[in-house]
Amino acid sequence: MEVSEAQSSEDMKEKRQQGATLWFTGLPCSGKSTIADLVAKRLKEMGLRVERLDGDIVRKSLTRDLGFSKEDRDLNIERVTFVAKLLSRNGVFVLTSFISPYANKRNHARQETTNFIEIYIKCSVEECIKRDVKGMYKKAIAGEIEEFTGISDPYEEPENPELVLDTEHETAAQNTEKVIKYLRDHKFFKDQNL
Amino acid sequence: MEVSEAQSSEDMKEKRQQGATLWFTGLPCSGKSTIADLVAKRLKEMGLRVERLDGDIVRKSLTRDLGFSKEDRDLNIERVTFVAKLLSRNGVFVLTSFISPYANKRNHARQETTNFIEIYIKCSVEECIKRDVKGMYKKAIAGEIEEFTGISDPYEEPENPELVLDTEHETAAQNTEKVIKYLRDHKFFKDQNL
Numbered sequence: 001m002e003v004s005e006a007q008s009s010e011d012m013k014e015k016r017q018q019g020a021t022l023w024f025t026g027l028p029c030s031g032k033s034t035i036a037d038l039v040a041k042r043l044k045e046m047g048l049r050v051e052r053l054d055g056d057i058v059r060k061s062l063t064r065d066l067g068f069s070k071e072d073r074d075l076n077i078e079r080v081t082f083v084a085k086l087l088s089r090n091g092v093f094v095l096t097s098f099i100s101p102y103a104n105k106r107n108h109a110r111q112e113t114t115n116f117i118e119i120y121i122k123c124s125v126e127e128c129i130k131r132d133v134k135g136m137y138k139k140a141i142a143g144e145i146e147e148f149t150g151i152s153d154p155y156e157e158p159e160n161p162e163l164v165l166d167t168e169h170e171t172a173a174q175n176t177e178k179v180i181k182y183l184r185d186h187k188f189f190k191d192q193n194l
Numbered sequence: 195m196e197v198s199e200a201q202s203s204e205d206m207k208e209k210r211q212q213g214a215t216l217w218f219t220g221l222p223c224s225g226k227s228t229i230a231d232l233v234a235k236r237l238k239e240m241g242l243r244v245e246r247l248d249g250d251i252v253r254k255s256l257t258r259d260l261g262f263s264k265e266d267r268d269l270n271i272e273r274v275t276f277v278a279k280l281l282s283r284n285g286v287f288v289l290t291s292f293i294s295p296y297a298n299k300r301n302h303a304r305q306e307t308t309n310f311i312e313i314y315i316k317c318s319v320e321e322c323i324k325r326d327v328k329g330m331y332k333k334a335i336a337g338e339i340e341e342f343t344g345i346s347d348p349y350e351e352p353e354n355p356e357l358v359l360d361t362e363h364e365t366a367a368q369n370t371e372k373v374i375k376y377l378r379d380h381k382f383f384k385d386q387n388l
Contacts, residue, residue, distance in 0.1 A: 049284045061276040065259070065269065075259065082255040083277055090243045092284045 019088040021113040024097040026121030029128040031167035032097040038176040081109040088114035103156040118161040213282040215307040218291040220315030223322040225361035226291035232370040243286045275303040282308035295349040312355040
């Protein structure tokens with residue numbers, strides 16, 4: 001039995017789908033979740049294993065003890081990185097959408113996870129303010145929210161992201177297609193001949 | 195292209211390996227990690243996707259803010275449950291080894307995760323004390339550690355665990371074999387014909 005198990009093991013490894021970490025980063029209201037959701041939907045339709053990690057999901061179970069101070073947001077990103085690491089090395093496409101404003105935290109995620117793809121969701125602060133239905137920017141400008149990225153806390157632009165998606169001048173559908181094209185060009189779908 | 199992607203998707207789902215959550219629970223020093231490590235090794239040799247979650251691993255990245263109070267240990271188990279949920283529903287065999295003394299927390303994990311298998315590592319307190327190289331039981335008996343499971347805090351025995359492994363009267367190798375047999379009997383290896 002030991003021998004047949006080992007043989008099966010070799011066969012399996014050949015067929016294994018590789019996972020990836022699609023790390024969407026950008027200003028509040030830049031459109032990270034919208035595109036990540038659309039990409040996730042496409043990947044699921046292809047039969048791939050997909051997990052979305054965003055603030056709403058993660059803060060319910062993984063980080064509900066955390067607030068929004070710089071320290072807490074760092075800790076939040078650290079836990080997300082750990083979960084993305086475990087999932088991506090097990091063949092799952094993990095799509096994270098967090099502001100993740102600090103380059104060093106994103107670089108840590110790059111080192112820890114499998115096939116890290118940094119996707120910079122680019123949008124001007126002016127346009128983000130226009131889209132802000134919750135009025136968070138307004139509160140930040142009025143000083144009612146402290147350490148708000150883009151207003152009172154810096155957003156460190158990615159220096160060498162794998163993808164830059166301009167959500168100000170291109171549609172969500174166009175940007176979704178760019179992500180799918182990137183994955184196809186980089187042979188992430190080779191096992192399914194997609 | 196859409197059509198061929200959908201077809202591939204159907205093909206893939208057929209071949210998918212199902213995951214499981216092997217939840218090892220028991221008193222401190224009862225032998226949870228020893229057996230979980232041995233089972234994990236066997237499953238890896240079979241070419242399956244495997245993750246081990248134990249205190250040492252998890253407290254480094256996921257829960258390093260937490261102490262050992264009842265509340266903190268509950269929160270620890272809650273986060274482990276979340277990670278086990280994401281992994282097990284994506285075809286990974288997750289092996290957790292935590293004292294997890296409270297039935298309600300274990301039942302929550304049972305509800306949240308895929309193919310939850312509760313494995314009660316049974317060993318008398320007397321025998322656990324003999325094995326305790328770190329002297330934790332001694333400290334607990336002396337009142338130097340508060341809320342220590344088995345001494346000053348209750349361990350709620352599983353009522354209907356999928357497996358009971360007696361580490362006092364059976365060897366680690368025998369108990370490991372029992373877990374593998376359980377998984378084989380319950381068709382967890384069917385995709386590999388193991």
